Amino acid sequence: MFPATFVLRTKGCGNSEATRREQLQQIYASGVPFFTKTAIREAVRAFDSILIDGHSEKSVFITGVDGATVAFRLRVGEIVSGSSTAFILKEPRLCYHPIEMMMGLIQPCSACSPSVHDHECGYLPMSVCHEADQIDATTREVIQYYPMPPKTEIQEDFIKYYGKWRASEAFCRLKSIFQGRVDSVKLPTGINKVVAFALGSHAFGQSERAASASQHALVLSVRGFLQAKGGTNVTCYAQDPDYQTVDRVMLSTLGVTVLDDPRALLEIDQESVVVAIHPAIPVRQIVADITRPAVLIWHRDTYKRRLLETNDPTSPRVERMLKEHYVEVECPFDSELFRDTTVYVRKLPF
Secondary structure (H helix, E strand, O other), X not given: OEEOEEEEXXXXXXXXXXXXXXXXXXXXXXXXXXXXXXHHHHHHHHHHHHHHHOOOOOEEEEEOOOOOEEEEEOOOOOEEEOOOEEEEEEEEEEEEOOHHHHOOOOXXXXXXXXXXXXXXXXXXXXXXXXXXXXXXOOOOOEOOOOOOXXXXXXXXXXXXHHHHHHOOHHHHHHHXXXXXXXXXXXXXXXXXXXXXXXXXXXXXXXXXXXXXXXXXXXXXXXXXXXXXXXXXXXEEEEEOOOOOHHHHHHHHHOOEEEOOOOHHHHHOOOOEEEEEOOOOOOHHHHHHHHOOOOEEEEEOOOHHHHHHOOOOOOOHHHXXXXXXXXXXXXXXXXXXXXXXXXXXXXXXXX
């Protein structure tokens, strides 16, 4: 990814790095949300408006937790040249800055690094960046590093791994949870959607495909459990920047709507199940700020991981949310396919 171009800041900021971090800590401790649906929705509207009009020189505005607004100019179609290869910048998306990144405890990614620690953008929980395709510097053709497997091969593998998932202990345990047959928890009512993040592409190698197929099978199973129990339609959304055309086509046939970043975040609410298997964005911190979903299926929360996970670290707000509002239900997920994924069910009443 590549950052969008910083244009201006509505307020001056001459604070030292120590002062900035102290202020961030105070703002965070006061309970001010760093991520809001309003800010995400405004960014989506700006992206859509600019892309539809074709005026990539227009700016997208992001407001920081200090109240100052920063403008970013999009770079859609711009070519960043290298020696033998180059990159062509594609659609815009948001870069998310978890509190640990803003405080300098973990390193930002290359697309976020110009925005996180400088004086102009150091109070932003989000900035603007671009996906990019690597192209030949001479021919301008997109370079494909992974040969795309045949569609039939992907479909056959998905069916195989879906069958293995349904035969697993984790499937049976998850079914018991959603059917209300686990004594320690009672499932919230009215769940009408499943929102999934970072389940991976089926177009890559066998190990990646096995994990991706199994994780998508989990999402389809959750939808099936809910529909069987409630008799109502349950919508499925999935977001992953790695999705290829073959993924989008296959998921569409399975009744899963693929959304581009950051649109899936806007679908999360109290009547949703969130599935996030080690995403490349801080889904947990975003959820902690915007809502309390009915069920969370994501990696287990530990303090150690807060300092190790640069993409989706935990935080004091995440820890407090899980402690006050959720019950963890153990589920024997395969460690290679799901790593340390666990299930959190929202406490009742809420």
